[in-house]
Amino acid sequence: DIQMTQSPSSLSASVGDRVTITCRASQSISSYLNWYQQKPGKAPKLLIYAASSLQSGVPSRFSGSGSGTDFTLTISSLQPEDFATYYCQQSYSTAWTFGQGTKLEIK
């Protein structure tokens, strides 16, 4: 199976900060990489698909980049509603896998 590793596992930041979360795949997955946001007690929400495409309705402060094994999710200016846990997920293989998550907390 393809292993997905996110870094950092947790992150403290302030409103207005620029934040970057990294996701690394154990083998090349081209651009078959998606990002989700999850708030406590809620279902995940799709943010970015195919590495860099912004899902409809998602604010433009969210962006994704990367290809092959290394990917990033960037939030250009943190808003209060962005404090949540973020997951990357690969759909390159038939057995999809998620990263372990990055918890973004208020500093």
Added chain:
Amino acid sequence: EVQLVESGGGLVQPGGSLRLSCAASGFTFSSYWMSWVRQAPGKGLEWVANIKQDGSEKYYVDSVKGRFTISRDNAKNSLYLQMNSLRAEDTAVYYCARDQQLTVTSIDEVYYYYYMDVWGKGTTVTVSS
């Protein structure tokens, strides 16, 4: 409104069985792959299984192969997960999700990107004696 509603969760003893259901509405269910994703208490997301539009292809995470079966009834707009030989480590919130497909065509190749764009609220399964 596009919606997925899971049901069927509950408390079950180790070794027992449970069948989860997911009712879809607001979109053409038969046109989409569908997935089950779970989340153990305090843990991350784990993709469990998915199924093709006509049920002819199914894929599973290794930890549930031979114990769980994904199925669908397009006439009822419903997705199912039959879970047998349940273990304590199967305790989780189970989400159903719609698998969206993006098709990208280049000069000589076609690429299919999949992502889960609609999620239900989840149903809780607890395996305990």
